[in-house]
Amino acid sequence: MNRPPKIQTQPTLLLLSASGWKDYELLDSGAGKKLERYGPYTFVRPEAQAVWRPALPEERWQTAHAVFNPTSEESGGRWQFRKQIETTWVMQYKGLKFQAHAAASRHMGVFPEQAVHWDWIGERIRQANRPVKVLNLFGYTGLATLAAAEAGAHVTHVDASKKAIGIGRQNQLLSGLQDRPVRWLVDDVYKFVRREVRRGSHYDGLILDPPKFGRGPEGQVWEFFESLPNLLEVCRSLLSRQPLFIVLTAYAIRASALSIYYALQEMVSGLGGELETGELAIHERSAGRYLSTAIFTRWSAQE
Numbered sequence: 001m002n003r004p005p006k007i008q009t010q011p012t013l014l015l016l017s018a019s020g021w022k023d024y025e026l027l028d029s030g031a032g033k034k035l036e037r038y039g040p041y042t043f044v045r046p047e048a049q050a051v052w053r054p055a056l057p058e059e060r061w062q063t064a065h066a067v068f069n070p071t072s073e074e075s076g077g078r079w080q081f082r083k084q085i086e087t088t089w090v091m092q093y094k095g096l097k098f099q100a101h102a103a104a105s106r107h108m109g110v111f112p113e114q115a116v117h118w119d120w121i122g123e124r125i126r127q128a129n130r131p132v133k134v135l136n137l138f139g140y141t142g143l144a145t146l147a148a149a150e151a152g153a154h155v156t157h158v159d160a161s162k163k164a165i166g167i168g169r170q171n172q173l174l175s176g177l178q179d180r181p182v183r184w185l186v187d188d189v190y191k192f193v194r195r196e197v198r199r200g201s202h203y204d205g206l207i208l209d210p211p212k213f214g215r216g217p218e219g220q221v222w223e224f225f226e227s228l229p230n231l232l233e234v235c236r237s238l239l240s241r242q243p244l245f246i247v248l249t250a251y252a253i254r255a256s257a258l259s260i261y262y263a264l265q266e267m268v269s270g271l272g273g274e275l276e277t278g279e280l281a282i283h284e285r286s287a288g289r290y291l292s293t294a295i296f297t298r299w300s301a302q303e
């Protein structure tokens, strides 16, 4: 526990890409859009990173079941359905089953690039071979929670949205994991972690996927750059005597992977272990390009 941290002042930036999907594919990308398959359906959504040309012909893009047409407000826009699809449908990643849907927010009920973290979290828990407690903050679809529960952990899942908690619970049932110990809590993350410190609670694994901006159930404001340092400081007090892992992912913020690398490095100072940082990306089928979707930093007790 008191080993000096392995400080890498010039970290190597990694590119992580999930390779175990059957129900999801990035078929093509380019011209500010992406063409993806979620289960039996294909969708066209805006993708600001795709500043290159599509590899597939326009006719292939035209066969998509639905297209999300953005408006000028941030995240604004609406779906245009070209073919009939179910309102919700079931998708699978290894042992996890979950509900997908074309949401008004343009999201699909799953962030496929996160699967690489689900595998990694599962491995850490299985290899520990002891009871493991995990805290998932900003948990949304609950898939990271369920990956941890499937691997044998007791999981506490926190999200401000009652609807998101409902989706997580439903995914637990779909995955046949209803007997696994998961606490689903509608709460503000910052309020929750401070309460947990007062109660003397401890966790072996932490998963954090904070948005750029969010609100707790009572309107508490979450602002990434202002709120993250305090949240990480409080979370440090929640680590057990033998912590196993921390995963921090961030979407849609103007920050480099280095920002969250140094923030997490500060938090795990004195714990030894290993930090990794970089981008989560999706491998495109048409031309083999990697489409970056998020930045991440993760810490593991194992070197």
Ligand SMILES: C[S@@+](CC[C@H](N)C(=O)[O-])C[C@H]1O[C@@H](n2cnc3c(N)ncnc32)[C@H](O)[C@@H]1O
Pocket: 110, 111, 114, 138, 139, 140, 141, 142, 143, 144, 158, 159, 160, 161, 164, 187, 188, 189, 190, 209, 210, 211, 213, 214, 215, 216, 217, 220, 221, 222, 251
């Ligand atoms: C980027 S999503 C997380 C995605 C998740 N990792 C997944 O794979 O499904 C952010 C989530 O944070 C929640 N949120 C935003 N502000 C919050 C707050 N102050 N307290 C708790 N949850 C919050 C939102 O309801 C949303 O579900």
